[in-house]
Amino acid sequence: xxxxxxxxxxxxxxxxxxxxxxxxxxxxxxxxxxxxxxxxxxxxxxxxxxxxxxxxxxxxxxxxxxxxxxxxxxxxxxxxxxxxxxxxxxxxxxxxxxxxxxxxxxxxxxxxxxxxxxxxxxxxxxxxxxxxxxxxxxxxxxxxxxxxxxxxxxxxxxxxxxxxxxxxxxxxxxxxxx
Numbered sequence: 604x605x606x607x608x609x610x611x612x613x614x615x616x617x618x619x620x621x622x623x624x625x626x627x628x629x630x631x632x633x634x635x636x637x638x639x640x641x642x643x644x645x646x647x648x649x650x651x652x653x654x655x656x657x658x659x660x661x662x663x664x665x666x667x668x669x670x671x672x673x674x675x676x677x678x679x680x681x682x683x684x685x686x687x688x689x690x691x692x693x694x695x696x697x698x699x700x701x702x703x704x705x706x707x708x709x710x711x712x713x714x715x716x717x718x719x720x721x722x723x724x725x726x727x728x729x730x731x732x733x734x735x736x737x738x739x740x741x742x743x744x745x746x747x748x749x750x751x752x753x754x755x756x757x758x759x760x761x762x763x764x765x766x767x768x769x770x771x772x773x774x775x776x777x778x779x780x781x
Contacts, residue, residue: 608735612656616663619644623668638746638751639715645691646759648712651766661687662732678730679726681724689721690714692738708756709765715752 619641626640639665649657665687669680694714698704705713723744727737 604661612659615644615648615660619660619664620667623664636747643755643759647762649694650763657691657695661691682725685725686718686722690718693717707760708753711756711759712749712752715748719748
């Protein structure tokens with residue numbers, strides 16, 4: 604991995620960690636439901652740089668956030684890690700298999716769905732082990748995840764559009780200089 608790639612991953616991880624920290628300041632209707640703002644950075648990383656940097660950004664964000672919050676290796680860490688990795692991998696897989704089939708919003712919704720499913724799976728097998736409780740909470744989590752996935756996808760699409768426009772302006776300036 605080149606030095607420039609390491610700097611890029613570090614910067615994107617810092618952005619994701621900052622969004623994660625900001626999200627912790629926002630009131631939540633239910634304590635364990637989150638907006639998933641840091642996933643915007645993961646999705647943009649996936650679209651711009653590919654699967655490996657996106658997984659690295661997810662791993663760094665989850666690890667550092669849990670260390671800062673004091674939840675490293677606890678239940679919240681396990682659920683966050685499982686959901687983050689599952690969503691990043693499935694978005695990357697969907698993008699690789701059918702790159703033109705899913706929009707940025709579609710990828711975000713798929714990521715949110717698999718994030719929630721992975722967390723429900725882990726919660727059942729590692730912590731709760733009562734299917735009634737999981738079945739009771741599943742519709743709420745899936746609905747909230749779909750809504751936040753849609754909003755995060757819209758924000759990601761807007762950011763991607765502006766990043767592409769900005770990149771084209773830089774290329775035009777460089778061509779004029781030459």
